[in-house]
Amino acid sequence: MPISEIAPLPAELQEWQEKIEKLAAGHGLDFFPTIFEMVPADRLNEIAAKGGFPVRYPHWRFGMEYEKLGKGYHYGLQKIYELVINNDPCYAYLMASNELVDQKLVMAHVYGHCDFFKCNAWFGHTNRKMMDQMANHGARIRRYMDEVGVEPVEEFIDACLSIEDLIDIHSPFIKRRADRHDPGERKDAPPKPARFQSSEYLDPFVNPKAELRRDDTEDTPKPHKIPEHPERDVMLFLLERAPLNAWQADVLSIIRDEAYYFAPQGQTKIMNEGWASYWHSKMMTTQIASAAEIVQFADHHSGTVASSGGSLNPYKLGIELFRDIEDRWNRGAYGKEYEECDDHAERQDWDRQLGGGRDKIFEVRRVHNDLTFIDSFLTLDFVREHKLFKFGYNPGTEYYEIETRAFPQVKSQLLVNLTNLGRPHISVVDGNYKNRGELYLEHAYTGVELQMNYAQDTLQNLHRLWTRPVHIATVIDEVETIVSFDGKSVTVDQGDEVESEEDD
Numbered sequence: 001m002p003i004s005e006i007a008p009l010p011a012e013l014q015e016w017q018e019k020i021e022k023l024a025a026g027h028g029l030d031f032f033p034t035i036f037e038m039v040p041a042d043r044l045n046e047i048a049a050k051g052g053f054p055v056r057y058p059h060w061r062f063g064m065e066y067e068k069l070g071k072g073y074h075y076g077l078q079k080i081y082e083l084v085i086n087n088d089p090c091y092a093y094l095m096a097s098n099e100l101v102d103q104k105l106v107m108a109h110v111y112g113h114c115d116f117f118k119c120n121a122w123f124g125h126t127n128r129k130m131m132d133q134m135a136n137h138g139a140r141i142r143r144y145m146d147e148v149g150v151e152p153v154e155e156f157i158d159a160c161l162s163i164e165d166l167i168d169i170h171s172p173f174i175k176r177r178a179d180r181h182d183p184g185e186r187k188d189a190p191p192k193p194a195r196f197q198s199s200e201y202l203d204p205f206v207n208p209k210a211e212l213r214r215d216d217t218e219d220t221p222k223p224h225k226i227p228e229h230p231e232r233d234v235m236l237f238l239l240e241r242a243p244l245n246a247w248q249a250d251v252l253s254i255i256r257d258e259a260y261y262f263a264p265q266g267q268t269k270i271m272n273e274g275w276a277s278y279w280h281s282k283m284m285t286t287q288i289a290s291a292a293e294i295v296q297f298a299d300h301h302s303g304t305v306a307s308s309g310g311s312l313n314p315y316k317l318g319i320e321l322f323r324d325i326e327d328r329w330n331r332g333a334y335g336k337e338y339e340e341c342d343d344h345a346e347r348q349d350w351d352r353q354l355g356g357g358r359d360k361i362f363e364v365r366r367v368h369n370d371l372t373f374i375d376s377f378l379t380l381d382f383v384r385e386h387k388l389f390k391f392g393y394n395p396g397t398e399y400y401e402i403e404t405r406a407f408p409q410v411k412s413q414l415l416v417n418l419t420n421l422g423r424p425h426i427s428v429v430d431g432n433y434k435n436r437g438e439l440y441l442e443h444a445y446t447g448v449e450l451q452m453n454y455a456q457d458t459l460q461n462l463h464r465l466w467t468r469p470v471h472i473a474t475v476i477d478e479v480e481t482i483v484s485f486d487g488k489s490v491t492v493d494q495g496d497e498v499e500s501e502e503d504d
Contacts, residue, residue, distance in 0.1 A: 009036055009094075016104055016288075023283055024111035028362065031114035032128075033089040036107065038096050044080055045069040047093060051262070052085045053134040057141040057254070059157055081304075082106040086117040086265070088128040101293040102300060108283045112276030115365075120271075122264040122369050125172035130261055137254045144247045156248055159461040160255040165423045166234035167256065169263045176231070230427035230442065235259070237428045242465050252465070266421045267369040274318015275365055277305060281319065312414075317386075321373070324382050325364060326357035347381075371418045378414070380407045416448075424450055426472070439466045443474035450474050452483070459485040 009017065017036055024031070039047065049066035050056040072078035081102060084092040092110040094103055117123050127133055145153045168176065231237050235256040239249060265272070281301060289297045305316040328334050332352030341347050364373065382388075389405045390413045404410070416422075425444035433440035439462065443450055455472065462470045462485075469486040480495040 009038055012100070013038075013094075013103055017107055020104065020107045020111065020283065020288065023287055024108070024115070024279065027279065027283070028358075029111055029115040029279065031090065031111055031118055032087070034092060034110065034114050035089050036092050036094055036110075038094050040096050041073055042070065044083065044093055044095050045073060048080055048083055052083055052091075052093075053131065055131070055135040055138050057134075057138040057157075058145075059154060061161070081300075082109055082113075084110045084113045085131065086123060086126060086128075086261075087131045088118075090114045090117065091131060099296075101289060101296050104288050104293075105280055105284055105297060105300065108280035108288060109276045112279035113272060115279075116268070116272050116275050119366055120264075120268060120369075121367055122267055126261055126264060127257075133257070137258070140250060141254065144251065148247060153247075153251065156251055156464075157255070159464045160235075160252050162458050162461040163234060163238075163465075164255055164259040165421070166232075166426055167236075167259050167263065168232035169260075169267065169420065171233055172260070176233075226431040227428060230429050232425065232427050234426065234428050234441070237431065238462075238465050241431050243467055244465070248465075263421070264369075267371070270314040270318045270321075270370045270418075271365070271368060271373050272318070273315045274320075274322050277301075277315050277319040278322045278361075320386060321377055321382065322361050322364070324379075325377055326361050328357070329360040330355055330357035332356075371415065374411070374414050374418060378411050383407050383410055416446075424448070429473075433471060437468050439468065439470040441470070441472040443472055445475040449476055452476075455483055456485070456490045459483065459490065463487055 013036070017034075021034070046066050047054050049062045049069055056062070069078070069080070073080070080095065081098065082092065082094075084090060090110070090113075092106075092114075094106060098106070141153065141157075226241070227237060235252065238244075239252055239256065244252065284297050284301070285294070305313060305319060307313050307316050330353075331350055332338070332354040333347070333350045338347070338350060341350070364377070368376065383405075384407075387405075388410050389402045390410050391400050392403045393399075394401045425446075427442050427444070428439070429442045430440040432438070441462075450472075455474070459470050459472060469484060471482050471484040473480070473482050475481060476492075476494065482493045482495075484491045484493070
């Protein structure tokens with residue numbers, strides 16, 4: 001990005017940054033040093049299109065995203081108020097054309113995000129120098145484009161991006177494999193006895209053949225399956241086993257590193273936005289916005305957390321759930337006594353005046369992700385109060401309609417959508433399928449089928465990386481199915497019917 005397009009903050013905003021930073025710290029927020037930069041709208045859209053990193057590697061999809069954001073802004077359909085990067089120091093961008101009240105709102109919101117990035121456990125393993133790392137990634141890929149050509153590198157990046165969801169998002173916290181060592185040498189095996197030198201006529205006595213055969217049999221490594229156990233990190237398996245040359249392996253490792261960096265943001269979207277919205281709302285209404293600004297703030301804030309009939313707003317769900325948790329823990333409306341109370345009026349008026357709400361939301365912010373956040377704290381009363389429902393497509397009317405408002409179904413659907421970022425669970429089962437070096441994957445079917453157009457495109461891109469036929473086992477129309485791509489065409493082989501839960 002040209003330096004001329006990055007402007008330092010005006011003196012007035014610098015003063016407000018200092019004030020808001022002190023206010024945020026006074027509320028107990030803990031954050032990395034935060035650098036705010038002023039940029040014009042078009043440049044902010046460009047940075048947003050690159051995931052917040054102006055120095056990222058070149059690729060056509062960033063241009064496509066920029067066009068989408070730019071048209072949305074110029075047609076008045078959308079506007080980016082804030083953009084903040086999980087880094088140490090945190091970088092945040094302010095749109096130069098925003099009014100003062102918006103800039104103050106954004107600053108307060110950003111400090112909420114920065115606190116979440118630093119303190120939430122799911123971000124604990126992320127690279128805190130990712131701005132520098134992204135620049136390094138960009139330089140490496142540009143060098144490959146100079147050496148190999150732009151088109152081959154971009155096409156290979158396309159193939160890698162099509163499988164960037166095939167990672168194990170829990171692997172930073174769970175040791176899936178034993179420490180690597182020579183596969184022919186067990187760490188706990190005793191040292192193999194040496195063959196002693198001897199003259200020819202003494203050799204049968206010094207090195208008995210029976211003993212040597214026994215040693216060889218015991219110490220020879222037995223052939224093992226590749227992989228020994230199903231692996232969810234398909235990208236890592238390809239890095240280790242696929243026939244890639246040096247630049248291809250490096251590009252794939254870059255895409256994988258970035259996928260792991262962005263994964264916690266997908267895992268905590270509701271919590272992260274809810275936490276930042278909670279704090280900008282509290283600080284703006286009590287300490288920052290003047291009487292002349294409060295109506296304008298309320299207008300913009302209400303637009304941010306507005307609900308629509310066809311989608312779930314993570315800002316709205318997050319902020320309201322944090323407020324609900326704070327209120328319940330302040331009143332003591334939790335635990336066995338409260339849950340066993342059947343009197344609705346008594347539950348409504350329940351107040352033990354414990355005052356533990358603020359400490360509780362800070363604890364929640366520290367240890368949970370969206371999945372556990374919803375599972376632990378979404379209640380029947382909350383669903384009823386906020387009129388949450390599950391909707392689906394009705395083929396009879398050809399419209400999406402409300403299916404149910406029942407709490408178990410609403411909560412279950414939310415949890416399904418949040419599990420594994422809403423992506424299918426796919427694992428590598430066999431890297432030498434049918435002893436022909438073919439790749440065999442398996443989809444963990446949970447009642448939701450793969451979208452076949454996506455599945456077929458992904459198989460083709462996997463074939464580009466593996467270079468031999470690839471297969472995936474799944475379920476289609478309740479029938480066990482293997483979808484394959486051999487480099488020329490996609491084939492679908494259906495087998496036995498799968499019993500549904502209703503049949504049981």
